[in-house]
Amino acid sequence: MRMATETGVAIGESEWEVKVPAKKLKNKLHFENLKAVVMDTGLCSRCLTCVSICPSGLIVTAEDNVDFPDYEERCLDCGACVRVCPRYDYKPLSGLGDYIEFIAGQSKRFKGQDGAMATELIVSAIDMGMIDRGLFVDRDERWMTGIFHVQDAEQLGVLTLGGTKYTFANVLPELKKAVMFTKRGVGVVGTPCMVSGIRKLQQEFPVFRERVKLVVGLFCTENFHYEEVSRYLQEKGVDFSKLVKTDITKGKFIATMTDEEVKFKVKELEEILPGGCNVCTDFTAVESDASVGSVGSAKGFSTVVVRAENAKKVINYIREKRTAEFGEAKPEELDFLIGHKKKREENIKRD
Amino acid sequence: MKKVATPEYDIKDKLKYHVSALSTAAKEVVMPLNITTHYPRERRKWPDCFRGYILFDPERCISCFECSFVCPANAIWMKEAPSGRYYPTLDYGKCIFCHFCVDSCPGGALRSTKIHDVAYKNMDEMFTHTEEMIEPPEIIREDEGYVEYEIDKEDLTLKRTKGKDKLIVDVAPSQGVPMVSLCIDRGSCIACKVCEKVCESGAVSSLLDEAKMIIKMKIDSEKCTGCGLCVKECSMQILRLVRRE
Ligand SMILES: Cc1cc2nc3c(=O)[nH]c(=O)nc-3n(C[C@H](O)[C@H](O)[C@H](O)COP(=O)(O)OP(=O)(O)OC[C@H]3O[C@@H](n4cnc5c(N)ncnc54)[C@H](O)[C@@H]3O)c2cc1C
Ligand code: SF4
Ligand code: SF4
Ligand code: SF4
Numbered sequence: 001m002r003m004a005t006e007t008g009v010a011i012g013e014s015e016w017e018v019k020v021p022a023k024k025l026k027n028k029l030h031f032e033n034l035k036a037v038v039m040d041t042g043l044c045s046r047c048l049t050c051v052s053i054c055p056s057g058l059i060v061t062a063e064d065n066v067d068f069p070d071y072e073e074r075c076l077d078c079g080a081c082v083r084v085c086p087r088y089d090y091k092p093l094s095g096l097g098d099y100i101e102f103i104a105g106q107s108k109r110f111k112g113q114d115g116a117m118a119t120e121l122i123v124s125a126i127d128m129g130m131i132d133r134g135l136f137v138d139r140d141e142r143w144m145t146g147i148f149h150v151q152d153a154e155q156l157g158v159l160t161l162g163g164t165k166y167t168f169a170n171v172l173p174e175l176k177k178a179v180m181f182t183k184r185g186v187g188v189v190g191t192p193c194m195v196s197g198i199r200k201l202q203q204e205f206p207v208f209r210e211r212v213k214l215v216v217g218l219f220c221t222e223n224f225h226y227e228e229v230s231r232y233l234q235e236k237g238v239d240f241s242k243l244v245k246t247d248i249t250k251g252k253f254i255a256t257m258t259d260e261e262v263k264f265k266v267k268e269l270e271e272i273l274p275g276g277c278n279v280c281t282d283f284t285a286v287e288s289d290a291s292v293g294s295v296g297s298a299k300g301f302s303t304v305v306v307r308a309e310n311a312k313k314v315i316n317y318i319r320e321k322r323t324a325e326f327g328e329a330k331p332e333e334l335d336f337l338i339g340h341k342k343k344r345e346e347n348i349k350r351d
Numbered sequence: 352m353k354k355v356a357t358p359e360y361d362i363k364d365k366l367k368y369h370v371s372a373l374s375t376a377a378k379e380v381v382m383p384l385n386i387t388t389h390y391p392r393e394r395r396k397w398p399d400c401f402r403g404y405i406l407f408d409p410e411r412c413i414s415c416f417e418c419s420f421v422c423p424a425n426a427i428w429m430k431e432a433p434s435g436r437y438y439p440t441l442d443y444g445k446c447i448f449c450h451f452c453v454d455s456c457p458g459g460a461l462r463s464t465k466i467h468d469v470a471y472k473n474m475d476e477m478f479t480h481t482e483e484m485i486e487p488p489e490i491i492r493e494d495e496g497y498v499e500y501e502i503d504k505e506d507l508t509l510k511r512t513k514g515k516d517k518l519i520v521d522v523a524p525s526q527g528v529p530m531v532s533l534c535i536d537r538g539s540c541i542a543c544k545v546c547e548k549v550c551e552s553g554a555v556s557s558l559l560d561e562a563k564m565i566i567k568m569k570i571d572s573e574k575c576t577g578c579g580l581c582v583k584e585c586s587m588q589i590l591r592l593v594r595r596e
Contacts (some may be wrong), residue, residue: 014533014570018542022564055543055586080541180588205539207587 021079030079031059031071034088039066041349042275043087046168046223049197050081052176064168064225083204086196087276093196094342096331097286101306101315104297104329108322110156113164113247115302118216118292120324122187123153125214125314127321132184134214137169142240144226145169149178164218166246167226172197175212185213189292191220192285193276199287214310217285219293219303221248221337222277224269232272238262249294279348283341284334290314295337297329304329386509388498396497396516397465402450404466405441407484411460412438414551415578418452418461427452432481436551441484443469444477457530457578465516466490529595530577532570536589542566546581546590555581 023033038044044066051059051066056076059068068075082088106115110123122134136156138148145165150156171190175198178186188198195217201208230240233255242257248266255262285291290311296303306312318324378384388395397403414437419427426445429437439452439461453461469488471477497516500509532554534540544566547555554574558567570581572595582590 014572016534016537016540016568018540018566018568020542020559020564020566053541055541055545057586076543076545078541078543080543083541205541205587206536207539207589 021083023079023082029071029075029077030082031068031075031077034081034085035068035071037082038085038087043090043279043348045087045193045276045280046274047086047191047193047197048168048170048172049084049086049194049200051170052172052197053080053084053201055080061168061170064227084197084200086193086200090279090348092279092281092345092348093192093286094281094283094345095286095338096284096334097291097305097307099305099307100309100312101304102296102329102331103304103306103315104301104327105304105318105324106301106327107324109153112302113245114292114294115297115300115324117302117304117324118189118218119156120318121216121290121292121304121311121314122150122189122214123156124318124321124323125187126150126152128314128317130185130310130314131187131213132182133178134187134189135171135174135178136189137165137171139163139165143167143230143243143246147171147174149174163245164247166224166248167229168223172201179207179211182211185211187214187216188212189216189218190285191218191223192282192287193220193280195285195288196282214314215287215289216311217288217291219284219291219295219334219337220280221266221283221341222269222273222280224272225274228272229269232269233262236262236264247294279344281341281344283338293334296331296333298327301327301329303334384511386500386511391468392493393496393498393513396499396514397467401465401467402448402453402463404464404469404487405446405450405453405484406462406464406487407439407481408460408462409436409438409481409485411456411458412436413458413460413576413578414438415457415576415580416583417455417457417578417580420583421451421455423447423449423451430481438481439484440481441479442477443471443479444474457576530579530592531572531575531595532577532579532581532590533593534568534570534589535591536587539587539589540568541587542568543586545584545586546570549580549584551578551580552576 021030023030024037025033034050046066048066055078056074058074059066059081062069104115105117105120107117107120110116110119112119125131126134132151134150136148136150138146140146143165145167147170171188171194175186175188190198195215198208198212198215202212238255239257242259243255244258245256247254251266252263253266253269284293284305289308291305291307293303306315416429416437418439419429424445424447426442427439428442430440432438450463453463464487466487495515496513499512499514501512503510542557544557547557552574554571556569556571560567577592579592582592
């Protein structure tokens with residue numbers, strides 16, 4: 001038997017087995033299973049893990065919801081979507097999760113939503129050579145989200161990457177692309193639901209295990225559909241052409257424009273709360289390598305929950321290079337929002 | 352300081368040079384030594400690696416699309432033939448004659464000729480359909496002769512020789528590098544079977560074992576032509592072409 005030297009795989013032995021995931025609804029296509037169990041029950045978080053993995057590339061976000069319009073003809077019935085959807089066998093996570101360090105940080109080189117530590121972590125990982133690209137959520141002048149692949153710190157100067165956009169973003173489909181062409185590894189920032197999706201991808205597929213090297217999670221109470229939140233904000237008098245920052249602090253939604261500020265209670269947004277967020281209990285992204293958020297630290301700082309060794313290495317590197325200042329953070333300040341999200345467990349319908 | 356002076360000739364030398372000049376003039380009248388090529392009555396002798404008009408052999412084509420993928424000018428468009436197979440068409444309005452397509456064709460279906468001067472009436476005509484690529488275009492020539500130039504090292508003059516040449520020199524079809532498709536990360540396979548669907552030579556197969564709920568994937572290296580279509584289409588990018596040896 002001849003050996004292909006590059007891979008060590010023997011030619012003529014190209015046979016392998018793939019497990020077919022079990023179906024909850026027998027004799028139905030896998031996508032129909034996903035639709036019935038996740039989408040139609042309002043569990044779908046719009047994390048887009050299914051979109052990223054589907055080989056047909058035809059699962060789309062139609063009117064903000066995730067759908068596969070002509071699945072009857074086009075679904076290949078491979079079952080990849082049900083293998084990776086974090087809500088298919090939904091095991092809600094909550095609490096603060098395990099951590100090595102709980103600190104406050106403020107980047108000296110970037111401006112962000114809070115202390116720009118999300119950006120600092122990814123860019124430092126690039127500087128260290130841990131990863132060769134990081135994915136950021138960018139926006140256009142109408143605040144529609146887009147994904148940007150960053151390969152060095154200089155690219156960040158010109159873009160509006162730092163800062164929270166309270167609308168869903170196509171991070172995971174872009175992550176799949178990045179994984180396909182990365183050489184060293186990819187770093188990514190996402191909401192807790194995205195982090196769970198990434199972990200599912202890693203659990204199922206070695207390519208993701210090997211190539212996604214840093215997963216930064218954001219604290220998250222909820223996110224919104226673009227159409228709905230933009231309509232709501234416009235009704236409140238927010239002019240998107242002047243909008244520079246959106247934030248939720250102390251129960252208030254604050255839209256900062258160049259000349260004025262619009263503030264209102266977040267509770268008001270409850271009527272447009274997406275179903276997937278209504279059943280989401282994970283505030284701190286417990287499955288991430290490091291979580292970053294606003295509560296728990298002083299103004300201008302980000303709270304950083306360092307959970308895994310890889311993230312710890314990046315933090316040590318930041319300390320060594322002095323690209324950020326560190327301070328104290330208070331875990332107990334998170335209790336309220338952790339509890340608030342824990343209560344959403346009641347909204348999960350179980351049959 | 353060095354002085355420059357006119358050389359001194361004696362009568363014998365002068366006579367010799369005059370005779371030489373007259374004989375050259377006489378030679379030019381009888382057999383002019385022009386160095387330009389009288390195109391189109393004659394042409395240069397093209398080397399055997401000449402990149403000219405491209406011919407196509409459907410028998411050797413495995414419809415792998417490699418030529419259309421590799422073409423930097425986007426000149427190749429794969430079109431469906433009545434048989435259902437896809438074959439290349441070539442737009443000479445775009446082609447830059449790099450012959451990457453010829454070099455990349457694993458089956459050796461594309462090959463070069465020494466034809467470089469095809470005339471077209473308009474841009475549309477430059478779009479060459481598959482059928483028009485099988486045979487060389489109609490050749491209307493006043494002369495099939497070629498000229499070749501060589502510098503005479505002795506007296507540093509340009510020597511011009513003429514000869515006859517076959518215009519369509521068939522370049523031997525490319526052998527390519529014998530490649531075979533291989534899965535390098537079996538754990539990441541989702542069994543979407545796209546590879547099986549695109550494989551023209553039936554080398555990829557899948558078998559569902561319903562009792563065990565597994566799909567057996569197989570690439571038959573005997574049947575694999577190494578076209579690489581599955582490698583391109585694999586949604587997880589876990590297939591690679593590797594050298595057979
Ligand atoms: C939808 C959402 C809800 C949040 N809710 C809370 C909350 O209730 N309490 C709290 O303390 N913190 C919350 N955060 C986190 C907070 O807003 C900041 O993102 C976090 O503190 C990081 O700040 P930074 O300055 O370190 O990040 P920066 O360095 O400014 O980087 C921000 C990062 O967020 C990413 N990002 C922006 N928008 C999105 C999006 N829509 N989807 C995915 N990633 C995005 C960007 O790619 C960037 O990497 C939320 C974030 C999001 C996206
Ligand atoms: S093709 Fe596969 S991943 Fe896509 S919807 Fe169908 S079963 Fe799911
Ligand atoms: S929760 Fe995520 S993976 Fe599951 S269906 Fe919704 S978008 Fe797809
Ligand atoms: S609340 Fe949960 S489901 Fe909604 S965006 Fe945040 S992490 Fe995702």
